[in-house]
Amino acid sequence: MDLVVAESISKDYVNGKVRIRALNDVSFRVGGGTFVSFVGPSGSGKTTLLNLIGCLDRPTSGRLRVAGTDVAGLDRRKGARFRGRHLGFIFQDFNLIPVLTVAENVEYPLVMVRGVEGGKRRAKVARLVEAVGMADERDKFPDQLSGGQKQRVAIARALVTEPDLVLADEPTANLDSHTAGLIIRLMKSMRDTLGTTFVFSTHDMRIVDAVDVVHTLRDGTLVKAADPGPGREGESRV
Amino acid sequence: MFKLVTIALRNVFRYKRRTLLTISLIGIGVAFVLVFVSVTASFKSLMISEITDSMLGHVQIHRKGYVASLDSLPLNLNLGPQAIKTVEETLAGFPEILAFSPRIKFGGVFSNFIESTNIRVNAVDPDKETATVPLLSSRIIEGSRTIAPGTILVPELLARGMKVKIGDVAVVVATNEDGSVNGFQFTVGGILRSVTGPGGRDGYIHIEDGRRILRLEEPSVSEVAVRLKKIGSRDEVVARLEKTLGEHKNAQGRPVFEIHGWTKLTPFFNIVQMIDVMTFFIQLMLIAVVLISIMNVMLMAVYERTREIGTMAAIGTQPGRIISLFLLEGLGLGLLGAAAGAALGSLAVVLLNVSQVRFNFGQQKGLILSSKMNPVDILTISLIVVAVTLLASLRPARRASALDPIKALRQV
Structure with missing residues (x-):
């Protein structure tokens, strides 16, 4: 079953009297459990697309279904609830909450978003912190961690609620080459273990090489490859 | 959370x-x-x-209209024997009340036989008065701490101005309710520290002397000062007294009494x-x-x-x-x-x-x-x-x- 179905979605931004089309008639599908990447130059619409899939923004036109829900119709509150239930986020700058320890950052969505009870919550956190290799640093605060360690924590936080889909916006952009490779391997292994779907927006060719499906965006339009993979119509591989 | x-x-x-x-x-x-x-x-x-413990008390009860004419200390607005009895019986039914003191107040002339001056005389029962305004005795800076019959407590400023001291004899002359004038000789029994405000010219004599000087044939008082156990209960007690005493009407159907908390009786409020x-x-x-x-x-x-x-x-x-x-x-x-x-x-x-x-x-x-x-x-x-x-x-x-x-x- 497709986890994300986008049908002719467009997104316009209005800046004063100027209307800018960030996405133009984009259609694609993302299957469950896949590793998908959107690539393209800066300004091509990658982040806009991730924001739409992440219910942080709404398309100007077109239909977008995520995890079986028409997300274009969600208001602010319902959007937040949907994100908490179905989505996980990994950010380029890690975006950990500085006043929380590693374990507390991972625990945050369970407490503040899902309201999972104590014992179950602690077990999940311990499992995820262990899985991303941060068990020894669980009581450290973000400012005591390296960039790679922060991103590991961010991955654990994104996965702790067992979301259907993890959206990762340039997750390796602020990491050195070696750490970026480790992070990519970690995400892949988490996908393999948990079956979570990952959607990336990236420039990083190591991610592009690692993913199952690549969509290329240029000037807000999806560029279709000449030879899409079997059963992957509408998707393009670079 | x-x-x-x-x-x-x-x-x-x-x-x-x-x-x-x-x-x-x-x-x-x-x-x-x-x-x-x-x-x-x-x-x-x-x-x-x-203010309250030296002179006023916490609450005062008067005949209706007395406070409006307070400056002239009108004797014709005194409370008569029946009214006094009613007030005393009513006050006895209030557990919030610690003590009360009936007072006769009148204006007079104080003379040391050489010169004379105005004085406001408070004729009081010493025991009741000290129970109602306990700071009164501490205001006596010279002389006896009690108000014995035949003695007068003179305010400090007046004593200094008139050059009288303890044991001196002075005369108080007062006009009675019927307009006749009567004089009475007192021994200066004590000098009172003045209090701030209109009480600065108040002298004290025994209530029996007050009756004699005014030639009152039957008991009559200008006011009844009341001390409460808790000053904070003033408004509540005043309201209840107004309700209880308000039932008493004169021949014209108007209330006989008026009740005031101390806040209504002094500009210091x-x-x-x-x-x-x-x-x-x-x-x-x-x-x-x-x-x-x-x-x-x-x-x-x-x-x-x-x-x-x-x-x-x-x-x-x-x-x-x-x-x-x-x-x-x-x-x-x-x-x-x-x-x-x-x-x-x-x-x-x-x-x-x-x-x-x-x-x-x-x-x-x-x-x-x-x-x-x-x-x-x-x-x-x-x-x-x-x-x-x-x-x-x-x-x-x-x-x-x-x-x-x-x-x-x-x-x-």
């Missing part, structure tokens, strides 16, 4: 210097208000006690009210200080933590939770500030008491300012501060919860 409180508290201490400055500002404001309230309360209490108004404005200033400082700090926090708020919103935190987080942070600052202020204020009051600050009030010199920190005041001021911090945090909190996650995440 516990986690939310933990996050809020950690955020409060995240910017230590700023938090310390804000808490200090609130703390100093709270301490200042508490010291002001405590000092003015003790000044007020001393002033009220000086205006000073008390002025102090209350000043306290109110001082509290307003505190509210303004807290409001502005908390709002400033919280708005700054929202601005600085925009990305963090965006992250929280992006991962699904409901706007209500973000509002709660910022309200809790504001509340934390308010509570810490209030606690610091209460501690600082209490310390300042202790230091004030230790240093024995002296002041003058009217004729009284060298009164020691003895202030007490009232727990109710601490609680009230703290609640005001907490309420204001919540109010001040509301706008920044709403702003934080309304941030667009996309724009917030873009913030550098």
